Amino acid sequence: MRQLEDLKIVFMGTPEFAVTSLQRLLENQIPVVGVVTGPDKPSGRGLQMQPTPVKKLARHASLPILQPDKLRDPQFIHNLREWQADLLVVVAFRILPPEIFTIPPLGTINVHAALLPKYRGAAPIQWAIINGERETGVTTFFIEEKVDAGDMILQRKIGIGEFETAGELHDRMAVLGADLLVETLAQIASGAAQRQRQVGEISLAPKITKEMAGIDWKKPSREIFNFIRGMNPAPGAFTKWQGHNLKIFRAHIIDEVNDRREAGMIVRANAKEGELIAQTGRGQLAIDEVQIEGKRRLPAAEFLRGHKITPAEKLG
Numbered sequence: 001m002r003q004l005e006d007l008k009i010v011f012m013g014t015p016e017f018a019v020t021s022l023q024r025l026l027e028n029q030i031p032v033v034g035v036v037t038g039p040d041k042p043s044g045r046g047l048q049m050q051p052t053p054v055k056k057l058a059r060h061a062s063l064p065i066l067q068p069d070k071l072r073d074p075q076f077i078h079n080l081r082e083w084q085a086d087l088l089v090v091v092a093f094r095i096l097p098p099e100i101f102t103i104p105p106l107g108t109i110n111v112h113a114a115l116l117p118k119y120r121g122a123a124p125i126q127w128a129i130i131n132g133e134r135e136t137g138v139t140t141f142f143i144e145e146k147v148d149a150g151d152m153i154l155q156r157k158i159g160i161g162e163f164e165t166a167g168e169l170h171d172r173m174a175v176l177g178a179d180l181l182v183e184t185l186a187q188i189a190s191g192a193a194q195r196q197r198q199v200g201e202i203s204l205a206p207k208i209t210k211e212m213a214g215i216d217w218k219k220p221s222r223e224i225f226n227f228i229r230g231m232n233p234a235p236g237a238f239t240k241w242q243g244h245n246l247k248i249f250r251a252h253i254i255d256e257v258n259d260r261r262e263a264g265m266i267v268r269a270n271a272k273e274g275e276l277i278a279q280t281g282r283g284q285l286a287i288d289e290v291q292i293e294g295k296r297r298l299p300a301a302e303f304l305r306g307h308k309i310t311p312a313e314k315l316g
Contacts, residue, residue, distance in 0.1 A: 002189045002190070002191075003189060004028070004030060004182075004185055004186045004189045004190075005029060005030060005031065006031075006189065007030060007031060007086050007087055007106075007185060007189050008031050008033050008084065008085050008086045009025065009030060009031060009032050009085060009086065009087050009088075009089050009185070010033060010034045010035070010036060010080065010083055010085040010087075010088050010089070011025065011032050011034075011035050011036070011054075011058075011089050012035075012036040012037070012089065012090045012091070012093040012096075013035075013037060013054045013091040013093050014038040014052045014053070014054055014092060014093055015092050016170075016174070017091065017092045017170060017173075017177070018053070018054050018092040018093070019056075020174035020175055020178045021089070021091045021174070021177055021178040022035070022054060022057055022091075023057060023178070024179070024181065025089075025182070025185075026061055030185060032061075032063055033064070033083045033084070033085055034063060034064040034065070034066065034083045034085070035054060035055070035058040035063050035064070035065050035066070036065075036066045036067075036068070036080070036093070037054040037055045037058065037065065037066075037067055037093075038067065038093075039067045039068075039069055040052070040055070040067070055067070064083070066079055066080065071094060071096060071097055071100055072097055072099060077099055077100065077103075080100070080103060081103060086104055086105060086106045087104050087106040087109065087188065088101065088103070088104050088107075088108035088109070088143075089108075089109055089111075089181065090109065090110045090111070090143060091110070091111045091177065091181070095147055096108065098145055101143045101144075106188060107142050107143075108142065109140055109141065109142055109143065109153065109184060109188075110140065110142075110143050110150070111140055111177045111180065111181050112124065112138065112139045112140075112141065112148060113125050113136070113138055113170075113173050113177060114128065114136055114137065114138075114139060114205065115135075115136060115137040115139060115155060115157065116139040116141060116148060116155070116198050117148075117149070117198040117199070117200055117203075118200070118201065118202070118203045119136070119203055119204070119205040120147060120148035120149070120203070120204055120205065121147070121148065121206050121207070122206060122207040123205045123206065123207055123208045124136070124205040125166050125170050125173060126205070126208055126230045126231070127203075127205040127208075127230065128160065128169075128205075128230075129160060129164070129166050129169065129226060129229050130227050130229075130230035131226070132222065132223075132226045133160055134159065134160055135158065135159050135160060136160060136169070136173070137155055137157040137176075138155070138156050138158070138173060138176050138177045138180050139155045140152070140153045140154050140155075140180055140181060140184040141153060142195065150198075151195035151196060151197060151198075152195070152196045152197075152198055153184050153187065153194070153196070154180055154183060154187070156179075156180050158172065158173060158176055163229070163252070164229065165229045165230075165232040165250075166229065166230050166231070166232055166233070167232055167233040167234075208231070208235065209235070210235040212235075213231050213235045213236060213237050213238055214237075214238060214239070215227065215228070215237050215238065215239045215248065215315075216316075217239070217264035217278065217279070217280055217281065217315060217316045218263045218264075218281040219280065219281050220256060220280060220281055220283060221253045221254070221255070221282060221283030221284060221285045222253060222283075224251070224280055224285055225251055225252065225285060228248050228249070228250070228251050232249045232250065236248075236249060236291070237249075239315045239316055240315065240316055241292075241309075241315055242313075244292055245292070245293045246290055246291070246292050246293075246315070247291040247292075247293075247297075248287055248289070248290055249288075249289040249291065249297060250287075250289035251285050251286060251287050251288055252285070252288060253283065253285060253286075254277060254283065254284040254285060254286050255283045255284055256282055256283035257282070257283055258282055258283075259282075259283070259284070261279040262279065263280055263281045263316075264278060264279065264280075264314050264315040264316035265278065265279045265311075265312060265313070265314055265315075266278055266309060266310065266311050266312065266314070266315065267279050267284055267311060268311060269304060269309040269310060269313075270304070271301060271304035271305045274300055274304070275300070276300040276303070276304060276309065278315055286300075287300050288300050290303050292307070
């Protein structure tokens with residue numbers, strides 16, 4: 001039996017979601033002997049090379065850092081072994097090959113933002129909202145060769161707010177995931193961790209691309225409402241208006257009643273009242289926050305004051 005502070009951990013992660021977990025390990029003085037994260041990438045107007053969010057924190061904490069282009073690179077594997085970790089912790093990183101996840105004697109664990117086996121894949125938070133789920137959660141599990149299919153350790157549920165966006169849920173789940181990670185590590189250190197096979201219906205949560213973010217106005221109001229929430233903040237659900245891409249970040253349902261009007265038609269556009277209402281395949285949807293390409297996000301009322309939209313115009 002060990003103490004939590006005796007574990008030697010290598011942390012693997014790249015985006016903001018992973019930062020919360022790494023920060024929690026450091027706050028609890030759990031020994032992180034090294035960090036593996038993605039390569040720096042060009043970003044911003046000047047396309048300057050930028051470190052990943054996890055690298056920024058690791059550098060601030062003076063932790064050793066590896067940024068492999070290829071996970072099977074022999075030099076990377078050699079360097080990883082030299083850290084002599086008891087355990088690898090993976091939070092929002094790449095798919096690991098067996099040459100990596102079999103290295104540490106206590107195994108490799110992952111923090112996944114879903115109630116496995118539901119929503120295996122890269123975008124579980126977004127798909128849970130798009131599919132209209134009322135709750136989701138976080139699962140810690142041992143990594144094996146089949147993606148997101150290893151034995152579970154712990155699971156915690158979290159409710160999804162009626163109007164909550166993927167970005168808002170992401171931030172709450174990052175905290176839940178960090179808490180669950182520390183609890184999981186404590187169980188592993190003490191020898192109390194119980195391996196549980198995943199049971200139940202399997203569903204997938206593939207990576208979301210910009211091309212997938214187009215709104216299909218023929219769908220019912222409820223489905224489009226959930227789709228907009230799930231695509232907020234990135235990549236942003238979009239439609240076409242007067243030849244421009246128009247992103248819609250927030251909306252609410254007016255009704256879910258069948259109507260003879262054509263899907264995508266503007267039913268009402270009133271700048272004074274701040275009303276911008278579109279017909280869907282079943283019901284009507286009020287558009288609350290938009291962004292036309294090249295401009296900033298605006299409440300519908302402000303957008304309508306600067307852009308002439310008339311009823312009977314078509315979105316899509």
